[in-house]
Amino acid sequence: MSKYVKELVTRDIKRRLEGVEDAVVVSCVGMDANTTNELRGELEKKDIHMLVVKNTLARRATEGSQIHGAFEGAAGQVSVCWGASDFVSLVKEIVKLDKDKEKYEKFVAGGGVMDGEKLDAEGLKAVSKWPNREEQISMLVGQILGPGSQLSAALLGPGKMLNSQIKKKGEGDE
Known part of the structure; x- marks a missing residue:
């Protein structure tokens, strides 16, 4: 590949990865073309983007960015994945596809970058066990509403008991 073509490809990669702060390298x-297209379609449904790049060009294109560390130690052709609603959702999907050796035998999660920190394959598996954004929001809402519902039950409980006793007393007099 000529120097001019490398520069064009590097600029294109840099443009595509602009603004990406967290990514996974796989x-x-x-993989044959049909399987790759099926994989891309599955990722696209979950708003995950996948870009196949040569590692040296990716390193050159991401120089100075937060995701540069993801390509350290990578060899040959790699794919960088980013997107989804949050990084944990992205990692959960990638790890799930990595485990599906029946369908995607050649798909291997290699590592990634989260908040500028390099993650290896084991780090990705650990992150995949974290709650994603939606799960964290539901846990937070539960924690916020929990004390209020307990207070409401404490206030309404005696009132209902008193009401039922008055009702029974009223029905007994008739």
Whole structure:
């Protein structure tokens, strides 16, 4: 590849990855075209983007960015995945696809970058066990509403008991 073509490809990669702060690097080497298209379609449904790049060009394109560390130690052709509603959702989906060796035998999660920190494959598996954004919001709402519902029950409980006793007393006099 000529120097001019490398520069064009590097600029294109840099443009596509502009603004990406968290990403996962995977290997799809050896996958046939049909399987790769099926994989891309599955990722696209979850708003996950996948870009296949040569590691040296990716390193050059991401120089100075937060995701540069993801390509350290990578060899050959790699795919970088980013997107989804949050990083944990992205990692959960990538790890799930990595475990599905029946369908995507050649798909291997290699590592990634979260908040500028490099993650290895084991780090990705650990992150995949975290609650995603929606789960965190529901836990937070539960924690916020919990004391209020307990207070409401404490206030309404005796009132209902008193009401039922008055009602029974009223029905007994008739």
